[in-house]
Amino acid sequence: AQSVTQLDSQVPVFEEAPVELRCNYSSSVSVYLFWYVQYPNQGLQLLLKYLSGSTLVKGINGFEAEFNKSQTSFHLRKPSVHISDTAEYFCAVIAGNNFNKFYFGSGTKLNVKP
């Protein structure tokens, strides 16, 4: 069975500081990994995705993530956050052949303080 674990439910950070949001997955088959962002009172937007190729993936708004197969992780990073990055971030996985079935993590709320 596939599952996604986001270890931190909330991450407070000061503006311009770096941040890492952690995501681990469990799957016995090949995986495709995503990070979505949800701003207050809005739907989810795709931030970045890993399908194949380079394990370092760059997304919108200066975010990047690295796929680490040996550690089954796909952590999200940003070297310098802004107040506008305050949102909830969801890691998601597709595993196997059903490309339409996303499994989402429980989300991490990033709170950027001035």
Place this chain on the structure above:
Amino acid sequence: DAGVIQSPRHEVTEMGQEVTLRCKPISGHDYLFWYRQTMMRGLELLIYFNNNVPIDDSGMPEDRFSAKMPNASFSTLKIQPSEPRDSAVYFCASSLSLQGVNEQFFGPGTRLTVL
């Protein structure tokens, strides 16, 4: 394109009442998904359609929930009768059926409160 459209944005109802949530997918998208988001359970896939046909409804919690897609531009999620534990944010998403993995585009959600 206006994106995925959901209505209403907020719904407050009393226990036992019927609730209907509506979704208009992005034009040309042939997959449509219904999700439920709660603090306790996070984001759960309830059901998804391909070309208006339900493909996987294994996430639908019980018989009180039903979903339909009468045409390519409209879907409904109905709860009858509603219960307080159904209170959640319900999202609709759509995607294209290109080869391989396709991004899902989410609507703004409907916040349902059952009193």
